[in-house]
Each structure stands twice: as C-alpha cells, then as structure tokens.
Amino acid sequence: MSETTRKVLIVDDEPNIVTALEFLLKRSGYDVRLAANGAEALEQVETYRPDVVLMDVMMPIKSGFEVCQRMRERPDLAQIKIVMLSAKGSEAEVSKGLSLGADLYITKPFSTQELVSTINRLFEPGGTPSQ
C-alpha cells in the first residue's frame, strides 16, 4: 500500500455493481465513497476531493458526460482521474467520453479484477493505460 490512501468515488445508480466495486476497491486498499447520480457526484467531488471518479454514463438527474464536462471546466479539479463505465459502448460514445475529458472508458461487462488493476496503473508514473 502507498503511504497516502488513494480516494475513489463510485458513481452509479445500479446498487449491485456498486456493492461489488466497493468491496473490491476497499480490499485493494482504496478509500471509497459512493454517489447514486450525477448531481450527488458533483457535490461529493467538491467535498471529498477523490483521486479517481469511477462513473457510469447513463444516470438520472445528470449524466456521466455532463459531470465529466463540468469537472473538466474546473482547472482545480484537473488532477482527478475520470473513468467512465458504460453499458452502451458504441464507438461514437467512447469517442465522445474521451473528447469530454475522461481518462478511461470501460464498457460493461468487464472483469472487476482487471478494472482494479487498471485503476492501479493510473497512478503509476506516466501511465494512462489503454483499456
């Protein structure tokens, strides 16, 4: 484990995947907070200042794209890595996510183990791993 514990914000309106990801990331040594929609996510980002936001695209109130765009408009949030999760995963959508400033775009279904190791690699020097 690194000397300072990395903070992860999981944003998804599907509790099953949230439960699994929370369990796994905690076991991997991350500090984890949860948000159920885009609006909550933006509040949490202000107060919690996570290192990574793990966020679904399709959500009520504010979509993942909007949250991503809002965050990237703020220079003080530029350090936060954004990983988008999507069930749709069309090429155009992936392209849009990356254009709006996401660091990674991962299509559901995915292996939870691989997701965690991908997040780990985000913090390696020089590393924005491809998915």
Next chain:
Amino acid sequence: MRFLRGVWLWVLIACGGVLLVLATGALLLYLATDTERRPILSALASESAPLLSFGTTILLVVAGMAAHWLFRRYPHAARQLAEQSRSVLAAEHGFRVAAADAPELADVASAINQLADAYHRVEQDLDQRSADARARVEEERDRFAALMSELSQGVLVCNADGRILLYNSRAAALLAPFVGSAPRGDYKPLGLGRSVLALLDRNQVAHALDLIQQQLDHVDRPHARFVVSVANGALLRVQVAPFLGAEGLVAGMVFTFDDVSGMVGREAQRLRLLQSLATGTRAPAANLRAAAENLAGYPDMPADQRKQFVEIAVAESRILTDRLNTALREYADALKGSLTLDDMRAVDLLAVVQRRISDVLQLPTSIEEADSELWLRVDSYAIVQAMTFLAARLAGDYPIHGFQLRASSGGGFAEVDLIWTGAIVSSEALSLWEGEPMRIGAEETPLSLRDVLERHGAEAWLQVDKIRQISRFRFLLPRGEAAAALAYKTSTAESRPEFYDFDLFDRIDTAGALAERKLSELSYTIFDTETTGLEPSAGDEIISMGAVRIVNGRLLKQEVFEQLVNPRRSISRESVAVHGIEARQLLNEPPIEQVLPRFHRFCEDTVLVAHNAAFDMRFLELKEAAADVHFGQPVLDTLLLSAVVHPSLDNHDLDTIAERVGVRVIGRHTALGDALVTAEVFLRLLPLLAERGIVTLAQALEASRASYLARLQY
C-alpha cells in the same frame, strides 16, 4: 410540236374565214345583179381573174400572218405562263415567270410573280419557325438526357408492350448483366427496344402491373414496389408507376431502381446479431444461474462442493462476457446503419446547412474547413434539420452573430462542427434542447435531436474554448463510402448517351411478319468474329466476337457485345498477323459454348448483319449444337448488298465499301471495331437500296440472293 399544231389551226381558221367572206360577197353580188346583166358580170370576173386571185392570195397571207401573230401573243403566251407558274411552285426560291409581250398578260405575269414572292416569304418563315422548334426540342432533349444521366436513381421507361424506350446510365449500371468481365448467372442484356421482362423477374413485374391496374380507377398516383435480384447479383428496390396516353389508357411504365444490396445486408447482419446473442448467451446464463442458485440455496454445502460451484460461476460469467463482447464487436456495423441512410459528401451536406441557416436565421454562415474526400452515411434531411434547429435555438437565446461550419475525419467517424464565437452556452441548456421536438419557424418534426443522433448511431456534444471564446457543437457522424455512389459515374461515357428513343412508342411488335416489314423499321444486330484461321470445317475456332445493334435506324454505340473466347487450340500465324491476338492471351476467357448463348440473347428478335456473313454464320452454325442455341433469324450480308447497289463494281471488301459510302474507318480488325464499321456501312446502304426500290426485308433478301448468283457466274 404543240406550238405548230396550235398555230396551223389558227392560220387555217383565219384563211377559211377570209375565203368564206369573199365567197359570200361574190354570191351576194351575183344574186343582186339582174338576170340579163349576169353574163356581163361573168365576163368581167373571168377577165379580171388573175387580179382577183392575186388579191385573194394577198388577203390570205395577211390573215395567216395575223393569226400567227395573235396566237403567239395570247394563247401560246398564256400556256407558257401556266407552265412557268407551276415551275415557280416546284422550283427552288428565286425562279420567276418571264414577262409576256401582250400588256394584259404582262399584268397577269407580274401578279403571279407577286404571289410567288409572298408564297416564298411564307415558306421561308415556316422553315425558320420549324427549324427553331426543332432546335428547341433538340435542346430540351439534351437537357433531359443530361438530367437523366445525373440522377442517382436508375430510371427506365417502357411502352405498354414492355419495350424499353429510355434508360439512364445509373439504370444501365444497376442492370448490367455482370460486374467487370465475369458473367454471373443468366445473361440478360439491357437495350432500347428490348423487353423489360427479360431484365426483371417476369412474375414480380406482372404482379406489380396487376396492382397498378387495380389502383388505376381510384388511386391518385398508382404505383407498385418490389425488391428483386438481378443478373449481376445486386438486390434492387423497384418502383413502378404508369403514365397515361391520350385516351386515358396506360401508354407505358416508369421504373425507378435503388440498389439496396448493402442495406439488406445490414438488416441481415442485425438479424444475425440477435440470433447470435440469443443462442450464444443462453447456455452460459443457464449455467451461471444454476451455480448461483445452488450456492444461495445450500449455505451448508461442503467446502469443496462450494468451491466447485464458485469456480463454475466465475468461468461461466467469463464465457457470457466474452460471447457478448464478440457478438457486439462482429456486428458493430449492423448497429449503425439504417434503411434511410445515404452516402453523401460532407462538403455537400455543409453547403445545404449553410444555405439553410443563412435563409432561416438571416445570419452569416461560412464553411471554415471541409475535407472534399470525406463521405458521410446520413439521413441528410434529418441532419440538416438538426443542425439548423440547434443554430436557431442558439441564436434565439444567445447573442450570436454568425456561424462557421467544419467537417473533418476523426478516426472511424466524421466530425461535423457548428461553431460560433462569443456567447458561452451552458451544457444544461443543450441537454434540454436535445430532447425537444425540433421546430424551425413554422416547420416542426416530432423527432428530437436525440432521436436523430440515435438513428445514426451518432453522438454530439459541446466543446468550449473559454480563452478564445470559441464554442463548437460537434456531431460525430458515421462515415460513408465514396465507392457506392461513384461507381456508376465512371460508366458514363464522355459523349451524350443514346439511351432513349421515343419513336419506339409507336412501334407495333410484329416479329412474326419480319419479311414484309420495312428495312428502316427493323432492329439489327451487326456482328463480326475473329478466328484462329479461315477454315471452320477444318477445326478453326472463334477467338473473339463483337456486335452492336441498330434500332429504328439508329446505331446504338452504347449497347455493345464484346467478348474474347478461349479457342482451346493454337492460332495460325496469318490470323495473328490480322488481329494480333495470341492464344496465351485467351487462356482465362470463357469457351464458345458459354459465349454463344449470351450472344444469342443479345441478338434475340433482330436481323443479323455481317460483312461476308456466310463466313461468320458457318462458324456459328458449327457451334450451335454444343452451345444448345439456334440462330434462326434472317441474315443480311453487307458484301452482297453492296453488290446490289453497285453491280458494275468488282471490289466489295469492307474497307473499299466504307470509303465508297463515306464511312470513316477506325478500329478495324477487332471484332467490335469491324462490327461498328459494318453497321455504319449498312446504314449508308439502306437509302441506296431504297433508290432501287428495295425497301422490305424480303426484297433485300431476294436481291442479295440474285446478286450472289450473279457473282457466282462471274
């Protein structure tokens, strides 16, 4: 002769008259004299007889000359005037009657000349007007032909008998019997005067016509649609609509064609995706569920059993994930396309958007950058609506003074941007607009921007450069292919295609009675062969066939038959010297058994024409059995017809006749080149035959036969 007969009659009558007057005078003098004095009178008469005879002769001569003079001056001059007047009617402009001597007739002559002047003025005026009208019609035809050839849809028009009157180059490309040089399936040539039923599935067309017939009375625009596969393997969507003639009867049909092969392919792909998802995921889902339910239902199961089920669940969920990903990757294209999407150039789309935004919003709009090689696959109407709607919404709520448009390729997609400077728009506003029905002025569609994007498998978002104050609304649209839309362009020849012939409207199909039909009305296939040598019966073979058609007196240079043939034997050196084709060049060409049936179709319902036809026909006849075809139609020979027209000349080889009748010879000694020269020669021979009273096929065949016998005797 006529003058002499006329003048003698007049002289005789005058002299007779003079004699009658003198005789009557003498008789009256004699009767008026007393009886006793009559002897004195007689004596006086006989005494002065020489004087009396002389006087009478003088009188007779004077009367005769007067009669001659009068005849020349009046009746003869009148007759000449009549003849000259007739010549004025018949002759070219400028001929006028000569002035007569008699003043009365001179008046008539000048009146006739005045009439003639007026008549010729009217005639010239009429000529001018009809020339103008002809030029206008010609111009309209040209314009029409150009328009037809530019259409992206295939169009074909036929008369009520199904004979083709018109087709455009797109139709020719779509209905081409094969793609490239390799024939596929049944060979069905497209051509003016041919039957449309030979090109399309007869049953489908008949069904469409039935449907139209039923709609005729009560439907405003009767039409029928069907999808049909054609000889080249393409799938066409066909729309048929009738057009009515003068008496409200169906005069013909207009067929329009769209190639839907690709679209149908995408539909099929979608179906396969669904099937693949259904069958591929069912088993792992069942296994996963069984394992999970066992784990949940029996918490007290032994540890090794438990481990086994967990492993099953992990393995099956992996399989499920993999299958899903594979299926979605393989059929990614199927999720993009839709039946209404067309390939178009991005530049063209932007030009329409530019005009639309400028017109509707009265805001200056420019195209900042557009890659001319970038093609989109879009419902252009929907995209133009979407971009105009966005521009209207932006300009309505924010102070925006103009837009720029841009299109470039971004990986597998096309990036199309609507750009403006100044006003910063919130992304909330945009996500609101995305869901609204698009309204532009009074125009409203139930579709929202989101609907349009979904139909295209596209995405759109706002990008803001706050420092430079530049915002762009980016559309990520699917890219199209240039090939599909361009393929038919290349087949358009530089010259205006001779793809229409409206005179065929009036043609009555009387194929049975060819012999009595006029040569000028018949359809011909003019063909030529190149061979391995000159002796068909000694095993020489055809190595190349070329043919062209004449329909309604017009040489159709666009509808040709040209095929090399593998002779499966060597070619004599003399023959190679003539045509320059070596046997090894023909190894990959089809054998004559495959080529002949296609040629048979090409020349169906036409009279065959060749130069020295007996030679070519002998080659064909020897292969009829092997190819299972029979050439039963009449055959004309330009060599014999030339001999009919110029019986006193000896040389009738193709080059000589061509020169004689004024045909420029180009591309000789290829089968198609020779066929073309023969065809032009044949067309020039037709009027020369007509001068000799040879106008029907039967007459031409009979004259050829006689000329052949005559040549044999020499």
